[in-house]
Amino acid sequence: MARKSRVATPAAVGASKVQHLHNRNFKTSPPPSPGLPYLSMEPPDGDMLKGAPFGDAPYIPSRNPSAYSPLHTFELPKGTDKHYGQQYADMYFLRLALLRKAVKQKAEDAWSDFELGQEKASFVERVLDVRQGQLCWIVGTVYMEMALKPNVLDDISKEHWIAAPPPRETYVSSGGQDEMMLEDESGRLRVTGESLNSHYVTGCVLAALGTEQADGTFQVIATQYADLPRQPQRWEREDSALSRAKKPKPKRERAGKLAIISGLEITGVDDDELSLDLLLEYLTGEATGPPTQTEAAQITRLIIAGDSLSHASPILSREDFAIKKSKSKHYGYDASAYNASPAERFDTFLSDLLPTLPITLLPGASDPANVALPQQPLHTALFPKARLYAEPPAKSNETIHGLDTVTNPWDGDIEGYRVLGTGGQTVGDLLKYVDEVESLEVMEMMLRWRCIAPTAPDTLWCYPFQDDDPLLLKDCPHIYFAGCQDTFGKRVIEGPAGQKVLLVSVPKFRTTGLVVLVDLESWEVELVEVGVVQPQPAS
Structure with missing residues (x-):
């Protein structure tokens, strides 16, 4: 647990700042010259013959420089x-190209000796090259098809003074209509499976192990991702x-x-x-x-x-x-x-x-x-x-x-x-x-x-x-x-x-x-x- 301390002050009517008295027996006097601090040792009763003798000035902590x-x-x-003339879709293909090697290496280390029903898993280069019933693993970028997710048509509607939908707290639909897909340069492949409950989102690059079903979906058994890079x-x-x-x-x-x-x-x-x-x-x-x-x-x-x-x-x-x-404006600037x-x-x-x-x-x-x-x-x-x-x-x-x-x-x-x-x-x-x-x-x-x-x-x-x-x-x-x-x-x-x-x-x-x-x-x-x-x- 993180240690928690508190710096607080009582609420006071009309108080703009909080004054702190560090020692009741001392009071601060105006410095004799600018920039030189001076502390008066005068006791509360004003009698200089009483009290302790003069001592060293109180220690003022200093900060070390920050590297x-x-x-x-x-x-x-x-x-x-x-x-801004480039296509945004190229960003996801760029990320896939840059992360493919690391994700593929993680998958090979995990599944190189994996067998299911005396069939050894093999790597398929493109997501659309998988075959029905074949135990294989693929590498692609996740794309979440979500009914509540905003799209570019909302932004266009704002420009034409059409009331845009209010901002959403979540993109997850209550009816379970959301679908997950893996895509690469060849196309998209819809994926399903209990192992996908790891909360993957659009844009993450991962490797998926499984087989293609009769309905064309890819049943996923396990997944791998790049994990932390060198530190x-x-x-x-x-x-x-x-x-x-x-x-x-x-x-x-x-x-x-x-x-x-x-x-x-x-x-x-x-x-x-x-x-x-x-x-x-x-x-x-x-x-x-x-x-x-x-x-x-x-x-x-x-x-x-x-x-x-x-x-x-x-x-x-x-x-x-x-x-x-x-209203009239000067040089396109409205001060109001x-x-x-x-x-x-x-x-x-x-x-x-x-x-x-x-x-x-x-x-x-x-x-x-x-x-x-x-x-x-x-x-x-x-x-x-x-x-x-x-x-x-x-x-x-x-x-x-x-x-x-x-x-x-x-x-x-x-x-x-x-x-x-x-x-x-x-x-x-x-x-x-x-x-x-x-x-x-x-x-x-x-x-x-x-x-x-x-x-x-x-x-x-x-x-x-x-x-x-x-x-x-x-x-x-x-x-x-x-x-x-x-x-x-x-x-x-x-x-x-x-x-x-x-x-x-x-x-x-x-x-x-x-x-x-x-x-x-x-x-x-x-x-x-x-x-x-x-x-x-x-x-």
């Missing part, structure tokens, strides 16, 4: 190199760079803690102020007393995983749109439809935090970024105060000590560990394909399928990659987190070659007030609840 190196795996081409050693990337440069390895201090929050959903109104102020005071070490301050000093980096801003304005109805269109308060409040929050703690900022579904995955970094022009702490583009390959606006998904090395994270859209969309499955189970299966967004571009918008698909997992991460989830969860999974991955499901801060802390040495996960303690009525 941080992003990978830029999910950055899209710039300018004319980025275009780099800790500090492998940094050590190899030092080796190429013929430099000695530096002495590395003990790693600190990684803080992860998501779902701030800042609206810019007064109800955000207290929770954000408490969060800021905790992360900067101003909250509560010395024990909590010492623990907060162990946090060396903060990751904000999506949905930092709430939706500024809803989609207008046809009548409201016609009214706004009739724009609300800068959420971005300004978030900018202030970042600028107050950045002098003491480096931040990695991922966009989310409600943030002002492109909708299709991979989402590109939030532009620093949104944060005129915080962008002063952002690294210039020329230093993008160096260690970043301030604000790093990154893509969603994102991967990089923190304290030598490979970290992979998303804003939660990939997990949320995949959960609609299955019933009674938790976020951690979905995250584990995506890693074992070696694809962190298998349902893109079928039901999740995505850039049409052609030559290479960064959504395929080439290296196994050490830590994999997903933001904006309903509940918190953690799990450590293991791979066939001894890989170990820490999975973390990060809940929304706005609804739970939870901050997730990951100790990068012990991999212990701690929950810190930031909130307001409501006063209890007198009995």
Whole structure:
């Protein structure tokens, strides 16, 4: 179980901030000169002849620097190199081509000596080449035919002002009409069997062992998938760079803690102020007393995983749109439809935090970024105060000590560990394909399928990659987190070659007030609840 602590304050009418008294016998006096702290030892009664003699100043904990190196795996081409003229179907064929070898090897290791009724299983190259009654195994991409799954006609109807169907909580039909198919370059083959209850979804590549039935369906006995890829050693990337440069390895201090929050959903109104102020005071070490301050000093980096801003304005109805269109606009800009308060409040929050703690900022579904995955970094022009702490583009390959606006998904090395994270859209969309499955189970299966967004571009918008698909997992991460989830969860999974991955499901801060802390040495996960303690009525 994750250790859980609480940072809270009593609710007070008219209180804008929480003041903390660390020692009742001391009070803070104005510093004699700017930038020089000064503590007065004056006792409460004002008599300087009483009390203990002068002692050393109280210890102020400090933070260690964060060893941080992003990978830029999910950055899209710039300018004319980025275009959308490709066919999206090519992405699934590309994934099949890239994963076929690994899946085939896993199937051969499992079924090379498999016999049923004195018949030995054989491999069939194409799914449409199977023969009735033949015991064989095939490799293909899963396609789920689901009645409730959205299609492109819904998007077309929105453009023509036809009322689109409301968003669905699940794609699974109650009547059991959903069908599963395996497809490759030759075509599709409908598959059935009890072994398919492993919650496969559209886009995952697997091998299926079975026989074709009289009705043309393929009865599956067992399945195999690629499983976790090779996992780099800790500090492998940094050590190899030092080796190429013929430099000695530096002495590395003990790693600190990684803080992860998501779902701030800042609206810019007064109800955000207290929770954000408490969060800021905790992360900067101003909250509560010395024990909590010492623990907060162990946090060396903060990751904000999506949905930092709430939706500024809803989609207008046809009548409201016609009214706004009739109003005069200057240069196509309608000031009444724009609300800068959420971005300004978030900018202030970042600028107050950045002098003491480096931040990695991922966009989310409600943030002002492109909708299709991979989402590109939030532009620093949104944060005129915080962008002063952002690294210039020329230093993008160096260690970043301030604000790093990154893509969603994102991967990089923190304290030598490979970290992979998303804003939660990939997990949320995949959960609609299955019933009674938790976020951690979905995250584990995506890693074992070696694809962190298998349902893109079928039901999740995505850039049409052609030559290479960064959504395929080439290296196994050490830590994999997903933001904006309903509940918190953690799990450590293991791979066939001894890989170990820490999975973390990060809940929304706005609804739970939870901050997730990951100790990068012990991999212990701690929950810190930031909130307001409501006063209890007198009995």
